[in-house]
Amino acid sequence: MSGAGGTADFFYREAQRLGYVARSAFKLIQIQKQHKLIAPGAAVLDLGCAPGAWLQVACQNLGPLEKGGVIVGVDVKKVKVPSAHCDSRVRTVCADVMALMKQQARAMSPQERGFSVILSDMCPVVSGITTKDAAISCELGMRALSLAVGKMKAKDSDCIAILEKFQSSTEPDPDEDGILRRGGSLVIKFLENEDIPGFGKFCKEKFKKVSLLRPKATRSSSREIFMELRTVGLQREAPKCSDLKAQAQPAAFVRVWHRESAAEL
Numbered sequence: 001m002s003g004a005g006g007t008a009d010f011f012y013r014e015a016q017r018l019g020y021v022a023r024s025a026f027k028l029i030q031i032q033k034q035h036k037l038i039a040p041g042a043a044v045l046d047l048g049c050a051p052g053a054w055l056q057v058a059c060q061n062l063g064p065l066e067k068g069g070v071i072v073g074v075d076v077k078k079v080k081v082p083s084a085h086c087d088s089r090v091r092t093v094c095a096d097v098m099a100l101m102k103q104q105a106r107a108m109s110p111q112e113r114g115f116s117v118i119l120s121d122m123c124p125v126v127s128g129i130t131t132k133d134a135a136i137s138c139e140l141g142m143r144a145l146s147l148a149v150g151k152m153k154a155k156d157s158d159c160i161a162i163l164e165k166f167q168s169s170t171e172p173d174p175d176e177d178g179i180l181r182r183g184g185s186l187v188i189k190f191l192e193n194e195d196i197p198g199f200g201k202f203c204k205e206k207f208k209k210v211s212l213l214r215p216k217a218t219r220s221s222s223r224e225i226f227m228e229l230r231t232v233g234l235q236r237e238a239p240k241c242s243d244l245k246a247q248a249q250p251a252a253f254v255r256v257w258h259r260e261s262a263a264e265l
């Protein structure tokens with residue numbers, strides 16, 4: 001659709017011209033160009049995937065079909081896999097990430113061995129109340145982090161404060177292991193706020209590399225910022241579900257949907 005002034009902006013027009021379902025495609029294109037997250041054959045989890053522009057960009061970076069790879073998009077909204085730029089390696093799941101157990105997410109990965117890239121573009125429906133929106137954004141970001149790395153402990157007092165502030169309400173999950181493979185990457189969107197430096201500090205305890213990026217396609221009125229996190233070591237698979245201690249199976253709520261959706265992000 002259009003920019004803040006009601007006129008179609010450059011990225012919107014480019015998205016239409018190139019067959020992307022939303023202008024947000026250009027955010028991941030820039031992140032990928034700068035950080036080379038998605039390699040051919042990667043296993044990608046896309047949290048908050050509707051309407052599917054990041055699914056399209058991620059699939060474009062998987063390389064030819066024979067290289068393999070998989071992309072799983074999760075959103076509270078039902079998402080039809082876009083026909084342009086996506087192939088049979090892309091699927092979508094309708095679920096609330098705040099209630100998604102690590103065991104369920106791991107079961108969506110190839111051979112249940114976790115993902116090499118986890119993307120979170122999740123965002124609350126913006127209320128306009130800055131502190132409220134930022135707090136929900138932090139909870140969503142913390143949930144993505146927790147899914148990726150598993151049970152989190154912090155040493156530094158600032159980091160402990162961040163964990164206490166956001167984790168308790170987002171950690172219903174008894175599974176202590178994360179679903180991000182060793183050597184893998186994580187991208188998390190946040191709405192900028194006073195807690196971001198604390199998040200960054202906490203993440204530096206856990207990740208080899210932590211960087212912040214504000215893509216050119218981000219609207220000037222938006223407070224969104226992306227944190228790119230890279231884990232230490234060579235790519236290694238996360239533990240398989242069956243390797244983990246037997247846990248009570250949560251109620252099945254994950255559904256796969258295919259529905260046309262269009263959004264302007």
Ligand SMILES: C[S@@+](CC[C@H](N)C(=O)[O-])C[C@H]1O[C@@H](n2cnc3c(N)ncnc32)[C@H](O)[C@@H]1O
Pocket residue numbers: 022024025047048049050051052053054055074075076077095096097098121122123124140265
């Ligand atoms: C900015 S949009 C994502 C755009 C997407 N990356 C794309 O390029 O098409 C944010 C999405 O996060 C989703 N979302 C917000 N909270 C969520 C939650 N708790 N679980 C799953 N999805 C969530 C919203 O439904 C929304 O579709």
